[in-house]
Amino acid sequence: MPQSPLNVLIVHAHPEPKSFCAAMKDLAVETLTAAGHAVQVSDLYAMGWNPVASAADFQIRNDPDYLVYALEQRHAHAGNALAADIAGELDKLLWADLLILSFPLYWCSVPAILKGWIDRVLISGACYGGLRFYDRGGLAGKRALLSFTLGGQSHMFANEDAIHGDWEPMLRPLQRGTLAYVGFRVLPPFPAYHVPYIGDDARRKILDAYRLHLNNLDRLKPLRFPSMADFDRQLHPLTEVPA
Amino acid sequence: MPQSPLNVLIVHAHPEPKSFCAAMKDLAVETLTAAGHAVQVSDLYAMGWNPVASAADFQIRNDPDYLVYALEQRHAHAGNALAADIAGELDKLLWADLLILSFPLYWCSVPAILKGWIDRVLISGACYGGLRFYDRGGLAGKRALLSFTLGGQSHMFANEDAIHGDWEPMLRPLQRGTLAYVGFRVLPPFPAYHVPYIGDDARRKILDAYRLHLNNLDRLKPLRFPSMADFDRQLHPLTEVPA
Numbered sequence: 125m126p127q128s129p130l131n132v133l134i135v136h137a138h139p140e141p142k143s144f145c146a147a148m149k150d151l152a153v154e155t156l157t158a159a160g161h162a163v164q165v166s167d168l169y170a171m172g173w174n175p176v177a178s179a180a181d182f183q184i185r186n187d188p189d190y191l192v193y194a195l196e197q198r199h200a201h202a203g204n205a206l207a208a209d210i211a212g213e214l215d216k217l218l219w220a221d222l223l224i225l226s227f228p229l230y231w232c233s234v235p236a237i238l239k240g241w242i243d244r245v246l247i248s249g250a251c252y253g254g255l256r257f258y259d260r261g262g263l264a265g266k267r268a269l270l271s272f273t274l275g276g277q278s279h280m281f282a283n284e285d286a287i288h289g290d291w292e293p294m295l296r297p298l299q300r301g302t303l304a305y306v307g308f309r310v311l312p313p314f315p316a317y318h319v320p321y322i323g324d325d326a327r328r329k330i331l332d333a334y335r336l337h338l339n340n341l342d343r344l345k346p347l348r349f350p351s352m353a354d355f356d357r358q359l360h361p362l363t364e365v366p367a
Numbered sequence: 368m369p370q371s372p373l374n375v376l377i378v379h380a381h382p383e384p385k386s387f388c389a390a391m392k393d394l395a396v397e398t399l400t401a402a403g404h405a406v407q408v409s410d411l412y413a414m415g416w417n418p419v420a421s422a423a424d425f426q427i428r429n430d431p432d433y434l435v436y437a438l439e440q441r442h443a444h445a446g447n448a449l450a451a452d453i454a455g456e457l458d459k460l461l462w463a464d465l466l467i468l469s470f471p472l473y474w475c476s477v478p479a480i481l482k483g484w485i486d487r488v489l490i491s492g493a494c495y496g497g498l499r500f501y502d503r504g505g506l507a508g509k510r511a512l513l514s515f516t517l518g519g520q521s522h523m524f525a526n527e528d529a530i531h532g533d534w535e536p537m538l539r540p541l542q543r544g545t546l547a548y549v550g551f552r553v554l555p556p557f558p559a560y561h562v563p564y565i566g567d568d569a570r571r572k573i574l575d576a577y578r579l580h581l582n583n584l585d586r587l588k589p590l591r592f593p594s595m596a597d598f599d600r601q602l603h604p605l606t607e608v609p610a
Contacts, residue, residue: 139421140434175418175479178382191383192563193471194518228436232544233476236418236483243473258530275437280602287501287593287602293536294544301475301537320435350530359523359530 130161130341133220137168137227137238144319144327145273149226151331152271155338164216168237174209175240181207198249206247213245222267222341223308225298229274229315232294242302251306260352261307267346268308270298271334273319281315291315292347304349311344373404373584376463380411380470380481387562387570388516392469394574395514398581407459411480417452418483424450441492449490456488465510465584466551468541472517472558475537485545494549503595504550510589511551513541514577516562524558534558535590547592554587 134152138145149165156163166173179185182196183205200206206214217223227234234242246252251262280287281294288294295313303310314337316330337344354362377395381388392408399406409416422428425439426448443449449457460466470477477485489495494505523530524537531537538556546553557580559573580587597605 139436142433169419169421175483176412177473177478177480178412190385193382195563230420230486231482231489231548232540233482235420236479236486237420239474239476239482240418240479243479246474277602285604287598287604288544289539293539295540296532296536297475297538297540301531305474320438355530359520361528361530 130156130221131219132156132161132163132222132224133216134163134165134224134226135168135238135241136165137225137235137241139169139235141170143228143273144316144330145226145228147327148271148273148316148331148334151334152224152226152338155335159339161222164219166213166216166241168241173237173241175237175243177240177243181210181244183207194248197247198253201247201249210244210247213241214247214250217245217263218250220266222269223303224269224271226271227273229272229276232288233298246302246306255352255357257305257307258350258352259307261305264307266308267311267341268303269311270295270303270313271316272313273316275318275320277318278315299347300349304347309346310349311341311346373399373464374462375399375404375406375465375467376409376459377406377467377469378409378411378481378484380468380478380484382412382478384413386471386516387559387573388469388471390570391514391516391559391574391577394577395467395469395581398578402582404465407462409456409459409484411484416480416484418480418486420483420486424453424487426450437491440490441496444490444492453487453490456484457490457493460488460506461493463509465512466546467512467514469514470516472515475531476541489545489549498595498600500548500550501593501595502550504548507550509551510554510584511546512554513538513546513556514559515556516559518561518563520561521558542590543592547590552589553592554584554589 134149136149140146153163153165177193179191182200184200184203186196186199225234225238227238233239256262276288281291284290291313299310314334356362377392379392383389396406396408420436422434425443427443427446429439429442468477468481470481476482496505499505519531524534527533534556542553557577599605
């Protein structure tokens with residue numbers, strides 16, 4: 125069954141344009157376009173993206189003397205006065221049905237340039253605010269996917285007894301604290317293991333597996349995260365789990 | 368019992384110099400200095416710190432045509448050819464017995480400017496490499512502490528049934544994947560809750576509690592992380608846990 129056409133935003137953040145991570149990004153563009161989807165890419169290194177959240181992000185200020193970043197985001201967004209680079213990325217984000225973050229794993233997280241895309245573009249007011257988060261988040265209805273390369277091997281993240289523990293807690297700030305928080309349904313991540321140490325054959329196998337992942341988006345079961353319906357207005361759990 | 372004098376590096380990353388987070392940083396400087404410790408502060412916003420890992424970080428290159436960031440770190444560090452801003456921070460880091468990261472929690476992690484300090488300063492070769500990680504990491508013998516402000520309240524992170532789950536998994540990439548990985552003993556974090564919404568009295572109570580935390584460093588029990596002795600050279604667990 126063919127998937128219905130999607131708008132896809134790939135936010136890519138690798139300092140080497142010839143990297144395997146970039147090859148995965150190119151494969152994603154090719155595969156998704158061939159499947160009839162519309163694709164935009166934000167290549168953060170190529171764009172010279174500024175990752176530093178600061179007062180310069182707002183053309184008007186609610187309080188010019190004391191910066192509370194999230195409050196100024198809400199105010200500047202309402203007044204159409206976000207810095208141009210942020211407004212451009214926010215437009216792409218709101219256009220997208222699917223967000224793919226494409227990056228090399230740095231310190232079990234995204235590189236700083238991509239963290240700064242998250243910090244500056246996921247605007248309070250547009251993407252979350254008040255009790256609008258998790259399944260009531262501002263981006264509910266959209267899907268998101270982490271696609272990343274790493275030096276480690278799969279057994280190092282196989283379960284909680286592995287040397288680095290399981291992926292779920294290691295990726296929790298990104299998949300739960302960020303993507304699920306603003307309302308995305310988060311698809312299973314695609315880790316490309318051991319990349320600096322493998323040859324062309326193994327790399328081709330990863331690309332084949334990634335193509336399959338992207339051609340089966342509708343069959344991927346989203347990860348499970350909290351539902352706001354299970355918490356009261358002060359965000360205490362409505363039902364305590366029996367001891 | 369007085370603590371023996373320590374060298375302390377505080378890496379601080381808040382865009383508002385009058386923030387409560389900055390007041391906590393100032394209190395830490397004052398408290399630790401009064402206790403006889405030597406303190407240096409890297410105030411990343413004030414320094415205009417560049418968080419973007421790139422080829423410009425290396426004055427010499429192992430492979431000028433293809434950037435593998437960690438390999439070039441190792442090569443440039445060995446050749447004394449790291450960019451000057453990185454070399455300066457690495458000197459402070461190697462000098463320090465205790466590292467305090469001081470920041471507002473952005474997306475359940477550090478702001479991008481601080482992520483870029485981690486990406487660029489925790490140099491492969493000096494801080495980790497090969498099988499030199501966790502309790503065999505390059506910075507073994509040092510201690511580290513996360514000190515952060517957030518809008519959320521403590522019950523939202525009280526345990527795995529809380530709306531955002533427990534702190535341990537949420538902070539895992541920072542405390543385990545970064546600090547413990549390079550060898551730090553990681554002290555219990557100090558979260559300052561609900562900061563944008565509380566008055567002066569509540570803020571004073573937080574500062575009092577933080578002073579106590581800093582005056583009792585030797586009584587704080589480090590968090591537990593994997594020991595390399597429990598894994599083989601391929602990093603498989605040596606003893607499987609019975610089912």
